[in-house]
Amino acid sequence: MRHSNDNGFAERRNAAAEAKRELLAKFASAPKSADPGMQERLAARDAVIRAREARRAEREALKTAENQRILAAAAAMAAAAEAEEKAEAEARQAEIADRVSRGVADEAARKAERDRRYAARKARQA
Numbered sequence: 001m002r003h004s005n006d007n008g009f010a011e012r013r014n015a016a017a018e019a020k021r022e023l024l025a026k027f028a029s030a031p032k033s034a035d036p037g038m039q040e041r042l043a044a045r046d047a048v049i050r051a052r053e054a055r056r057a058e059r060e061a062l063k064t065a066e067n068q069r070i071l072a073a074a075a076a077m078a079a080a081a082e083a084e085e086k087a088e089a090e091a092r093q094a095e096i097a098d099r100v101s102r103g104v105a106d107e108a109a110r111k112a113e114r115d116r117r118y119a120a121r122k123a124r125q126a
Contacts, residue, residue, distance in 0.1 A: 007015070031038045 033039075033042075
């Protein structure tokens with residue numbers, strides 16, 4: 001089924017060639033890099049790029065400083081926790097040593113009392 005407005009091969013080829021010519025004419029009439037207006041636009045674009053890079057570098061510096069602050073705070077907290085844990089361990093060791101010394105003292109007191117009673121009994125028997 002053929003359409004009445006169907007273009008033939010030659011017409012399509014001519015249309016493609018015309019489009020190509022128009023495209024080439026468009027690029028030929030485009031401003032050259034030596035054009036002062038183009039130089040201004042390129043300079044403005046470079047300034048925007050440099051400003052963007054400066055803002056990115058500033059954000060990176062702030063992020064790095066924040067990370068350093070967080071790491072320092074975490075290290076301080078870890079050191080405080082370690083010191084607290086060490087103090088608790090020393091307190092436990094001191095408590096254990098105190099219990100042992102009291103146990104030894106109590107045992108020595110019981111032994112002394114037992115020896116005293118034994119000596120008193122022997123003195124009564126003699």
